[in-house]
Each structure stands twice: as structure tokens, then as C-alpha cells.
Amino acid sequence: MDFDDDIPTLIEHDASPVEPLKASQETRRVPCTIISGFLGAGKSTLLRRILTERHGYRIAVIMNEFGDTANIEAKAINISSPEDPTAEKSEEFLELANGCLCCSIKDAGIAAIEKLMQRKGAFDHIILETTGLADPGPIASMFWLNEEYSEGLSRQISLDGVVCVVDAVFGQQQMEEDHSVDGIGESLRQIACSDVILLNKADLVSEDKLIATEEMIHNVNPSAPIHRTVQADVDLAHIMNINAYTGSKQLHDTSFHHRHHNDHSHDHVQESTATHYQLRGISSLQLPIPSLTPEQFTKLDEWIRSVLWGNELPNEGSSGNCNLRVLRCKGLFVTDSGEEFMLQGVQNMYEITRVEGQDVLGIPDSGKLVLIGKGLDEAVRLSLMMVLKQ
Numbered sequence: 001m002d003f004d005d006d007i008p009t010l011i012e013h014d015a016s017p018v019e020p021l022k023a024s025q026e027t028r029r030v031p032c033t034i035i036s037g038f039l040g041a042g043k044s045t046l047l048r049r050i051l052t053e054r055h056g057y058r059i060a061v062i063m064n065e066f067g068d069t070a071n072i073e074a075k076a077i078n079i080s081s082p083e084d085p086t087a088e089k090s091e092e093f094l095e096l097a098n099g100c101l102c103c104s105i106k107d108a109g110i111a112a113i114e115k116l117m118q119r120k121g122a123f124d125h126i127i128l129e130t131t132g133l134a135d136p137g138p139i140a141s142m143f144w145l146n147e148e149y150s151e152g153l154s155r156q157i158s159l160d161g162v163v164c165v166v167d168a169v170f171g172q173q174q175m176e177e178d179h180s181v182d183g184i185g186e187s188l189r190q191i192a193c194s195d196v197i198l199l200n201k202a203d204l205v206s207e208d209k210l211i212a213t214e215e216m217i218h219n220v221n222p223s224a225p226i227h228r229t230v231q232a233d234v235d236l237a238h239i240m241n242i243n244a245y246t247g248s249k250q251l252h253d254t255s256f257h258h259r260h261h262n263d264h265s266h267d268h269v270q271e272s273t274a275t276h277y278q279l280r281g282i283s284s285l286q287l288p289i290p291s292l293t294p295e296q297f298t299k300l301d302e303w304i305r306s307v308l309w310g311n312e313l314p315n316e317g318s319s320g321n322c323n324l325r326v327l328r329c330k331g332l333f334v335t336d337s338g339e340e341f342m343l344q345g346v347q348n349m350y351e352i353t354r355v356e357g358q359d360v361l362g363i364p365d366s367g368k369l370v371l372i373g374k375g376l377d378e379a380v381r382l383s384l385m386m387v388l389k390q
């Protein structure tokens, strides 16, 4: 696509002082979506779509790293001011005709985002692009920190979800040939940490190729829905307000044993026992969790803590699996007393919360756990089974 086509209409940002927030706005957290993606997969195309289409949302798009692509990115969405075509300023706000706010932040620091937060009454959603970040995990966990630990940022925004744009032409190859950083390749980290995947450039490949790429993505991250797109044309409802970290809906919706597509359903029913798949050091482990007694629940919590915090299995002794490392985990647990709990974890942080109120969508008979990371071998499954049997 030629970036000079279809340049969005810009309105210079009014630098007048920020209005004091109204009481109702003070309590509302602004959901934040992190966009990651493979090189050239279509992230800018997606952002331009968001910044130019009349979708009715007021979205603040934060470009958190310009790097070498500064000029291209700036041209693509036209955020450089004429006086500053090299985007040397550390930050710049421009309001677009559709009500969105585009914010270029050269330094992706929290301070700059917090400054943007001062305007939170003015928009509904934040989209943070992470071009150049190999791994969206650390930034995702930064947004997701427990409220008790957070001062400014986390109190004002909540992490809604992580979206990864995958190139349908090269995605499979990129995953297979992924060069390894700390034992896990970049593209696979991105897949592992995602809550939604856009398989973009679907117009350029055959159905078989799409299915093969979807299969590979699904095997690495069985809990993220995959949406095929052309020119990143996706219904924003699939990537915004998904409550991937706070709601149980996505966990309920996700059958870990089925491929999960939007318009292209090719469900491959797999066995309902644990499944394991490995690609260049990264794997996912899916485990059914029976209805739990209070003792089992405590033991499960201890087990998760040991795995996520200590990178070790509690019952493995000194000859353990020193490669164990979980990048992302999710789970739904049910108790014998009829309660439902949700597990969310990013890197070594995790949270188990009771599902209540509107989130209760019918308590299932049994729960499920999915771990995505490194060293998730058979010993991990056996260890958990042993803990739950006791």
C-alpha cells in the first residue's frame, strides 16, 4: 500500500490546559489494548484504520517506539508536525477527524503515558503499539500490576488485552525460523502473550496455508481467538473491550481443545486430556482440572506459585526441570462448593479471582488450565496431577 494515499485529516492539537476531571470520570479506568506483531504484518495498517475510520470510539493511539521506522510510521499516520518531520520531539499529540487522539512518544516510559492519562476523560480506549519490542510480556505485566502496588498508571488504566498481528504470508516461516532470545524466539513470545491474534494478509495466501498457520498459532497459544483479516480490517469489538484480564467470558468461550475462529470454523476436536506441543522451545500445556476441594484448591495455588515464582515443580526435588518458565497462564477453576475462580498470569505475576456477578455464565463441571512457556514437559503435568490427587 502506498502510504501517501488516503492521508487522514488532522486537526492540530489544542494545547489548552486539561479540564479537571468529573467525579464519574475519576473512577472509570480507561481500557488499554497492546498491539504487537510480526515485522511487516500490518500493524501500521491496523492503526491507520483505527485512526481514520468512523467507528464512534475516541481512542488514544500511543506509538511507543519509533526507532528506525520513525519517518515511515510518521508518514503513514501523519503524526509528525511540519516543523518536526523527524519526530525528534519526545511526544506529540494530534487529534484526528474521527475523534481519535494520536500520540507519538519516543520514549515509551510510564511518565509519558501518565501524562496522557491526565486527559483520560477525553477518550474511551488506549491502544499502545509496541513496534520494536520483542516481547510484549513485560509491558503487559506493567499495566496489569496489582492495584495495591501501583501508584499512578495502573490506577487509571486497565489492561484490556494484547493483540498480535501475524503475517499470513510469512508468519509460519517466521515462527519456524524464529531466532532465539533467552531460549524463546521473538515471534513465539508475541504469540504466547497474546489474547487475540489477527492473521492478516489473508488475501495473499491459499486456504491451506491459512489453516496451517492457524494450526501452528493455535498449538502455541490455544486460548487466543484467531481472526483472519485483509488490510487489518477487523471488527473493533474483537480487539477492544475484550476484558482478557478481568472478565471470565473469554475463558468460558475458549474451548482449549478446539481451534477458535471467527468466520472460518475448522474445529479440530482433540483429545480431552492434556495436550502438549512444542515449537522451537516454546510450548503450551492444557490441563483439565477437576472440581476442587478446599485442600486441593490450596495445593493448586501453591503449585502455581512454585511454577511461576520459583520456575520449579514443588515435588520434583533437586533434579528438576531447570528450563521451566511460564510466559502466560490462564485458567478457570470450579470448587465442590459451587464457586468459580479465574486464573490470569503474565510472566511470574498471577492472580486468582472469584468469578461473580455478571461474569457468572453458568458454572461448568470441571475447570481448565493452560500454561504457555518453556520447559512444559510431561513432568509438569504429572506434578500437577500428583498435587491434586493428594
Ligand SMILES: Nc1nc2c(ncn2[C@@H]2O[C@H](COP(=O)(O)OP(=O)(O)OP(=O)(O)O)[C@@H](O)[C@H]2O)c(=O)[nH]1
Pocket (backbone or CB within 6 Å): 001, 002, 037, 038, 039, 040, 041, 042, 043, 044, 045, 046, 069, 131, 200, 201, 202, 203, 204, 229, 230, 231, 232
Ligand atoms: N495484500 C495485502 N497487503 C497488506 C495487507 N495488510 C497490509 N498490507 C501491506 O503490507 C505492508 C506492510 O504493512 P504495515 O502495516 O506497514 O506493517 P507493519 O506491521 O506496521 O510493519 P513494520 O512496522 O515494518 O513491522 C504495507 O505495504 C501494507 O500496505 C493485507 O491484508 N493484504
